[in-house]
Amino acid sequence: MESDIKYLISYTNKMNEEKVSLFAERISDFLTEDEFSLELAERYCYVKDVSPIDVSVETLPDVIVWPKTSEQVSNLVKVASEMSIPVIPRGAGSGEAGGSMPVEGGVVIDFTFMKNVLNLDEKNLTCLVEPGIVCDDLNFILKKKGFFLPPVPASSEMATIGGCVANNAGGYRTVKYGSFKNWVMELEVVLPDGDIIRTGAKTRKSSSGYDLTRLYVGSEGTLGVFTKILLRIHPLPQCIRLLTATFDDIIDACDMAVELMSSDIMPSAVEIMDHLSIEAVRNFGVELPRCDSILIVELDGLEVDVEQRLERVRKTALDHKANEVNVGTSEEEINALWKGRKSITPALVAIKPNIIDEDIAVPVANAPELFRHIKKISEDLDIDIATYGHVGDGNLHPDILFDKRNPEEIEKAFRAVEMLREATLSLDGTVTAEHGIGLRRKKYLEMEYGEKEVKIMNQIKLALDPKNIMNPKKILDLSE
Amino acid sequence: MVQFNEDIQEELIKCTHCGTCRSICTTFAYKGKESYNSRGRIFLLEGLQERKIGFDKGVIDRIYSCSMCKACELLCPSSVKFTDMMKCVRNQLAAEHVGPLVNHEEMASLIDDSGNIFGEPQRLVDLSPEVEKLPDKAPNLLYLGCTVSAFQPSLAKTTIKILREAGYNFTMMKDGEYCCSSFLDLVGLGQNYEAAMETNLRRLNSLGVSNVVTLCPFCYGAFNELSEKTRSIGSQHTTEILSDLVKKGKIDLKKSFDHTVTYFDPCHLGRYRGMYEVPRELIKSVPGIEYVDMIRNREKSMCCGGAIRVPYYDIRSGMSEMIVKDAYESGAEYIITACPSCLHNLSTVSFEYDIEVMNIEDLIAYSMNV
Numbered sequence: 052m053e054s055d056i057k058y059l060i061s062y063t064n065k066m067n068e069e070k071v072s073l074f075a076e077r078i079s080d081f082l083t084e085d086e087f088s089l090e091l092a093e094r095y096c097y098v099k100d101v102s103p104i105d106v107s108v109e110t111l112p113d114v115i116v117w118p119k120t121s122e123q124v125s126n127l128v129k130v131a132s133e134m135s136i137p138v139i140p141r142g143a144g145s146g147e148a149g150g151s152m153p154v155e156g157g158v159v160i161d162f163t164f165m166k167n168v169l170n171l172d173e174k175n176l177t178c179l180v181e182p183g184i185v186c187d188d189l190n191f192i193l194k195k196k197g198f199f200l201p202p203v204p205a206s207s208e209m210a211t212i213g214g215c216v217a218n219n220a221g222g223y224r225t226v227k228y229g230s231f232k233n234w235v236m237e238l239e240v241v242l243p244d245g246d247i248i249r250t251g252a253k254t255r256k257s258s259s260g261y262d263l264t265r266l267y268v269g270s271e272g273t274l275g276v277f278t279k280i281l282l283r284i285h286p287l288p289q290c291i292r293l294l295t296a297t298f299d300d301i302i303d304a305c306d307m308a309v310e311l312m313s314s315d316i317m318p319s320a321v322e323i324m325d326h327l328s329i330e331a332v333r334n335f336g337v338e339l340p341r342c343d344s345i346l347i348v349e350l351d352g353l354e355v356d357v358e359q360r361l362e363r364v365r366k367t368a369l370d371h372k373a374n375e376v377n378v379g380t381s382e383e384e385i386n387a388l389w390k391g392r393k394s395i396t397p398a399l400v401a402i403k404p405n406i407i408d409e410d411i412a413v414p415v416a417n418a419p420e421l422f423r424h425i426k427k428i429s430e431d432l433d434i435d436i437a438t439y440g441h442v443g444d445g446n447l448h449p450d451i452l453f454d455k456r457n458p459e460e461i462e463k464a465f466r467a468v469e470m471l472r473e474a475t476l477s478l479d480g481t482v483t484a485e486h487g488i489g490l491r492r493k494k495y496l497e498m499e500y501g502e503k504e505v506k507i508m509n510q511i512k513l514a515l516d517p518k519n520i521m522n523p524k525k526i527l528d529l530s531e
Numbered sequence: 532m533v534q535f536n537e538d539i540q541e542e543l544i545k546c547t548h549c550g551t552c553r554s555i556c557t558t559f560a561y562k563g564k565e566s567y568n569s570r571g572r573i574f575l576l577e578g579l580q581e582r583k584i585g586f587d588k589g590v591i592d593r594i595y596s597c598s599m600c601k602a603c604e605l606l607c608p609s610s611v612k613f614t615d616m617m618k619c620v621r622n623q624l625a626a627e628h629v630g631p632l633v634n635h636e637e638m639a640s641l642i643d644d645s646g647n648i649f650g651e652p653q654r655l656v657d658l659s660p661e662v663e664k665l666p667d668k669a670p671n672l673l674y675l676g677c678t679v680s681a682f683q684p685s686l687a688k689t690t691i692k693i694l695r696e697a698g699y700n701f702t703m704m705k706d707g708e709y710c711c712s713s714f715l716d717l718v719g720l721g722q723n724y725e726a727a728m729e730t731n732l733r734r735l736n737s738l739g740v741s742n743v744v745t746l747c748p749f750c751y752g753a754f755n756e757l758s759e760k761t762r763s764i765g766s767q768h769t770t771e772i773l774s775d776l777v778k779k780g781k782i783d784l785k786k787s788f789d790h791t792v793t794y795f796d797p798c799h800l801g802r803y804r805g806m807y808e809v810p811r812e813l814i815k816s817v818p819g820i821e822y823v824d825m826i827r828n829r830e831k832s833m834c835c836g837g838a839i840r841v842p843y844y845d846i847r848s849g850m851s852e853m854i855v856k857d858a859y860e861s862g863a864e865y866i867i868t869a870c871p872s873c874l875h876n877l878s879t880v881s882f883e884y885d886i887e888v889m890n891i892e893d894l895i896a897y898s899m900n901v
Binding site for chain 1: 610
């Protein structure tokens with residue numbers, strides 16, 4: 052069976068030693084010895100990210116660079132452009148689509164040292180940051196001032212803002228606040244020829260020309276490299292409440308989510324966990340009620356308003372045959388529940404050693420139907436699929452469990468991926484809601500959009516990056 | 532080429548490469564490079580396991596520059612027992628003569644020759660006239676550890692004075708201590724460690740000791756393991772004893788220490804042994820103290836890099852400086868710690884900030900006015 056995952060294994064191509072030496076010599080004009088490395092031990096650590104095991108491209112990058120300024124990045128990209136060397140920007144390497152994997156060798160830019168908050172404008176509610184700052188670190192700084200950045204992924208402990216912008220990440224609060232594209236106001240971008248541009252505006256509204264910022268958000272490092280990011284920020288809510296409702300049938304939980312999202316209740320999170328996810332987390336030692344499925348609803352805002360909306364959510368839950376309904380009010384209770392939600396993936400690894408984590412989304416009203424498809428795929432292939440995710444925006448993460456030591460299970464897992472994506476597209480969905488196309492989902496791009504649309508994407512890519520040096524082989528396969 | 536044993540392979544399989552360890556690993560926080568993070572080190576072990584890379588200088592360097600602080604373990608969503616795994620790896624490398632580093636072998640030789648890991652043997656009777664006055668045999672033994680006996684005589688004298696003033700019945704290894712060798716255990720010389728503890732057990736038995744009190748959390752861990760193994764000898768850290776003596780009214784903390792202080796959790800007392808609150812309560816019992824916690828405290832505290840000081844002095848200094856900076860930004864005038872090694876490491880960089888480093892015994896002695 053042909054699969055985009057299997058395809059990746061076969062790739063090999065690297066620069067020759069002479070070219071690497073010349074490149075190193077040229078970048079040493081503006082980078083110190085500690086700011087770049089050709090060492091094998093270092094380079095080997097940049098071969099992979101969190102992508103499923105069989106997306107191991109096994110291509111070594113030739114050079115790793117840790118810049119500290121935009122100018123260094125600009126100079127670096129200029130040299131790379133002149134020498135036609137691939138440039139792969141990398142945040143924390145916590146993406147699961149292979150977006151930061153160096154398929155054609157080249158130079159990996161690790162933004163770990165570019166992690167400063169350059170300005171915090173409390174009146175205009177904006178924050179200028181460098182791309183390497185970690186989401187939780189930024190929110191820690193913002194919290195002290197009474198603000199927060201709402202769209203953060205479950206991996207916020209390590210994921211960087213640059214990575215999130217590159218993937219248009221979302222997270223559980225997207226149902227109310229939207230994904231990163233709604234929070235990026237301006238970008239400083241190093242173009243593939245090394246020039247630096249600024250996109251966007253400092254104003255809340257702008258109808259001025261093409262929206263290059265939206266083009267760059269979610270471009271996965273294929274069109275340029277971000278070096279400064281101006282973000283909107285939001286005042287911290289006065290009150291947060293978390294309601295959990297248990298169900299005998301996940302379709303009831305889904306129907307409740309659909310009703311919530313079509314009401315004016317405005318939850319800040321609507322998360323779902325299926326039976327297998329719940330059991331895995333319970334076995335992992337996190338306290339959750341034993342049931343078929345759980346819906347977690349977060350409400351934030353003014354206390355008096357939140358309490359009123361909470362009662363309406365509670366009634367909606369009971370209308371949809373919820374068994375137990377509990378409300379967490381303290382920070383400890385809320386953190387404990389989110390801990391359960393965040394520990395699903397490692398908990399599942401305890402059941403089967405390997406997982407393929409999908410990131411499909413459908414219009415929310417189609418979510419119950421998507422669950423029916425998932426159940427059927429699991430039964431038809433006789434393979435475990437644990438499903439959880441941000442059902443409030445129709446975004447589910449079916450985790451396919453298998454053991455890579457068993458070829459039959461690998462075959463089934465790959466087939467399940469295809470069937471899930473096909474089912475999603477048949478329900479007007481998208482094959483990735485917040486993780487990105489990267490390497491893993493390229494062949495579905497055309498199925499999702501159509502030939503002409505992908506051709507336009509190719510034209511945009513070539514117009515901005517004619518030498519195809521920016522994160523090649525990601526999103527699009529120009530050579531094919 | 533090393534074929535990793537099943538225990539190591541089990542832990543490698545558990546890792547999902549999520550990178551959560553990036554948020555807590557202190558060597559990574561200082562170096563900022565993936566290979567100095569736990570996930571990076573796991574990538575390298577996987578590469579070795581799969582025969583994709585070999586034991587070159589860089590790989591060896593990353594294996595031994597992990598400070599074994601256990602921080603990543605406490606945060607790891609997949610419960611990878613990283614420190615145990617690294618110890619296992621280092622033991623296997625030692626068995627197959629790939630490791631440890633030359634410096635580690637030199638330390639083992641120094642212990643063999645002198646009983647002290649720095650090659651600085653010290654007759655404790657020469658340290659203080661107070662030692663002569665101690666009984667030859669007693670139920671409790673104060674064990675100073677190599678750092679204190681060789682380089683911190685003042686801390687040794689202070690601790691002896693406190694315990695004598697409090698009427699605590701104890702003795703010491705008057706002719707000199709034999710290194711607990713827990714450091715050698717961390718670098719993969721487990722057999723040396725076992726042998727050292729057998730030597731110590733014989734000595735303890737000959738002195739009629741049933742409880743060992745240590746200043747150093749490394750030694751505390753070693754004697755705790757001995758205690759778990761033999762069931763005949765107990766083990767306590769000085770903070771536990773001092774806390775107990777304060778509660779019993781044997782120690783009178785009368786003199787006020789009017790400063791803002793913070794406590795730095797030594798890895799081998801905190802994450803290794805779960806002791807976070809005893810030292811804090813003891814510090815807070817000193818009158819006049821205003822206590823603040825650092826941003827990273829208790830199980831999330833950083834590591835000072837003591838376990839990799841040799842040969843990675845630069846990384847140690849960088850790691851220690853991050854702690855001093857955190858303490859400084861928390862508003863503390865003093866960092867109190869409960870580990871002679873942390874005291875040494877933090878002191879080497881604290882001069883750059885307007886902050887003092889002090890071991891907890893010195894604080895107690897000040898307040899007792901001894």
